Amino acid sequence: MRADDLILFSSVVELGSFSLVAEKNNLTNSVVSKRIARLEKELGAQLLYRTTRKLTLTEAGKALLQGAKNVKQATQEALDAVAGYGENLSGHIRMSVPTISGELLLAEAVAEFCQMHPGLTVDMSLDNRFVDPIGEGYDLVIRTGLLEDSSLIARHIIDSQWVVCATSSYIARAGIPYQPEDLVNHNCLQYVYQTTGASDWEFKGPDGNYLLKVSGSFSSDNAVALRKAALSGYGIAYLPRCLVYPDLQDGSLIDLFPRQVGKRLGVYAIYPFTRQPPNKIRLLIEHIRDSYLKIDYYFY
Known part of the structure; x- marks a missing residue:
């Protein structure tokens, strides 16, 4: 069975006419008819009732139609995926x-x-x-x-995990929080642009994620500023892992609750809706x- 015959069958049903499909695909009526007949022979079932006035799907045709549409859509999506790679963009x-x-x-x-x-x-x-x-x-x-x-339209790119981190010097001075609830006794540096609120930090619990309300002496709408404050030992920061990854690797910052932080946000490419x-x-x-x-x- 050829995929192009399935696509042709889908087009015949969509347009309701052999002649319109022939015109659209630069074929003759006889070629369209022969290819549908070939498909029916391969399947061993009649797909269409043909009269001079209209085409009607048989039960076998109805059963095949959705699969044929899927093949047509998948083919178009594959073509769309590579369209433009050889063009000069401007x-x-x-x-x-x-x-x-x-x-x-x-x-x-x-x-x-x-x-x-x-x-x-x-x-x-x-x-x-x-x-x-x-x-x-x-x-x-x-x-x-x-x-x-x-x-x-939003196209998912990657997921971004958050971490709770601090320097060893801060921990030596203020003590280590052994569990998230211990953070209420620490100076927590807060990111103003959090959708849940700067003082609400999300953690994983046995019954699902929960929010813990923290407090601290410094907040900012700039995550880079919070990273610098954390690196200077002024408190505990709640930040995207990607921002502090090098600091975690070289030991400048310590991930205090590995696998316990519940905040993981998708990064999306967003553009106005178009077909x-x-x-x-x-x-x-x-x-x-x-x-x-x-x-x-x-x-x-």
Whole structure:
């Protein structure tokens, strides 16, 4: 059984006419008829009742139709996935990314993409707030946490695990928290942009994740500032693992609750809803995703 015959059968049912399918595919009516007949012979079942006025599906045709549609859709998606790779991309892309991602890898990844496509320019804004892509004129937005907006499409890139960390000098001075509840007695550095609230830290429990309310003398809307405060020994920080990965590796910071922190956010590429995004957007998303996956060990 040939996949192109299944696709042709799906088209015949969709258009309801051999002649329309023949015209659309630059074939003759007789070729379309012969290929449907070939499919029926291979299956050993009649698929269509043909009259001069209309085509009607048989029971076998009804049973085959969904599978044929799936083949047609999968074929189109495969073609769409590679469409544009051989083209010269041009134009302009305006995008917004979080500060952490921009400084960690996106600036380099996007600049590399521009070098790969000399006719393309990208304006990348680093902003931790969730911008309105449509209202503010952004073609692409990279953000953590999935949004509920039917006018936008979100493509998952990677998951980002959070950690609770501090320096050995802070622990030596203030004592080690043996369990998350001990954090209420510590100076907790708080990130203002948390969706659950700066003082609500999420942990895993026997009955699922729960929030623990903490307090501290310093908070900021900039995660890099909190990292620096933690590295200086001023308190315990709750931060994305990717931001402090090198610090954890060289021992500058200590992961206080490995596998106990419940916060794990998806990183998404978000763009306005279209049936098929422009090649330049789709290919940039794939390039960004590949860049993240190359250092996935930073994230979880």
